[in-house]
Amino acid sequence: MTTARLADAHKHARDRLARAGIDTATLDARLLVEWVTGTDQLETIRNPGRQVDSETNARLEVVLNRRMNGESVHRIIGKRAFFDIELALSRETLEPRPDTEAIVELVLPFLRRRIQELGVADLLDLGTGTGAIALALLNHLQQLRAVGVDISTGALDTARENAHLNRVSERFACLHSDWYSTVTGVYDLIVSNPPYIRTADIEGLQREVVLHDPVRALDGGEDGLGPYRIIAAGARQYLREGGAVAVEIGFDQRADVAAIFAASDLVLEATKTDIGGHERALLFTAA
Incomplete structure (x- = not known):
């Protein structure tokens, strides 16, 4: 033309x-x-x-x-909308999907109750990526503070940029850490959308994912459950009394993930389905 x-x-x-x-x-x-x-x-x-x-x-x-x-529209444009905010994307981050909004919807009532009780609440977002989950929650809750953790410094740079773009930088801190390795303090809620794809299944994903999403943010190990074991095992050390943990899961992982958290005395309290009707987010509280 x-x-x-x-x-x-x-x-x-x-x-x-x-x-x-x-x-x-x-x-x-x-x-x-x-x-x-x-x-x-x-x-x-x-x-x-x-x-x-x-x-x-x-x-x-x-x-x-x-x-x-095979490059997605939003990667080409360099941004996408997520739960009332707009996020810049980078090669070091997953492109947030609409299914992940389920975890935001799941934890909002819990955080509102904590804020009503305590006046303020603290959030730890493990594997923050673009910052999508933490920043969406900060956008809705003015009395919330959040720490976004990631092993990728490039992802943390993107999360900082997105916090600035959405005007929540003063309540959002980034921490370079391999899961809990450098985390300190206690939190009202630990939240994570961890890698949960089985290693053998990654090659069969959509081209947009395989070619352009960072593999480290997808690969959950041989059974797809490795990160959940890490999150569950360390959670209680970093939870304030009455705190909770919320995770996104694969469409067929509910029973396995619930069992992993139960082994760490964390009880499944609530779930949320995604737009396809699959249980996509689980909320656990200390037993």
């Missing part, structure tokens, strides 16, 4: 992605065209004949090729 109308750019992008077998071609095309052209849906409706110059069309071809090569 050289110069084209805005409506033509949308059709061209949609057709290219559809021919490449991308199921979400219509949505992906709209998001990519809007990003490259600096427009939105309303502009497309109001001014479909707006001219898109050749330089912009060339940039569109580049991003369409990236999408067809």
